[in-house]
Amino acid sequence: MSKINEFRAIEARIAQEMERLENLKQDKGFQKDMEFGEKLQSLMSSYGKSVRDVISILSPDAGGPAHQEKTKRKARVLKVYVHPDTDEIIETKGGNHKLLKSWKQKFGEETVESWRQD
Numbered sequence: 212m213s214k215i216n217e218f219r220a221i222e223a224r225i226a227q228e229m230e231r232l233e234n235l236k237q238d239k240g241f242q243k244d245m246e247f248g249e250k251l252q253s254l255m256s257s258y259g260k261s262v263r264d265v266i267s268i269l270s271p272d273a274g275g276p277a278h279q280e281k282t283k284r285k286a287r288v289l290k291v292y293v294h295p296d297t298d299e300i301i302e303t304k305g306g307n308h309k310l311l312k313s314w315k316q317k318f319g320e321e322t323v324e325s326w327r328q329d
Contacts, residue, residue, distance in 0.1 A: 291328040 235241050255265060287304035292311060294300075301311050314323045 292323065292326045293328055295326060 251265075255261065260268075290303055292301040292303075292314070294314070299310075301308055301314075303311060306312075311323070314326075
């Protein structure tokens with residue numbers, strides 16, 4: 212598209228938007244809404260109140276952000292391992308147990324998992 216065509220297209224869009232703006236300014240409902248907004252701003256400033264204050268006065272439940280329940284993560288399952296030769300017992304909820312790690316290193320993870328009691 213040439214620069215002249217682009218210019219004319221933009222100019223036409225601006226003219227359309229200006230016409231819409233003028234129509235909106237002439238609309239009675241819009242004029243009432245603007246008047247209400249201006250009076251409300253004036254009233255709020257005369258009393259030193261913010262929009263948030265007005266909302267909390269008119270609707271206390273809508274004043275703050277909605278409280279979301281914190282989702283608790285699922286409790287870890289207790290895992291019990293019994294060494295078949297020494298009958299040592301390890302009870303753990305995670306894999307960060309010192310003795311369990313040493314068993315897995317020495318005997319292999321698959322072997323130690325086979326020692327797990329359900």
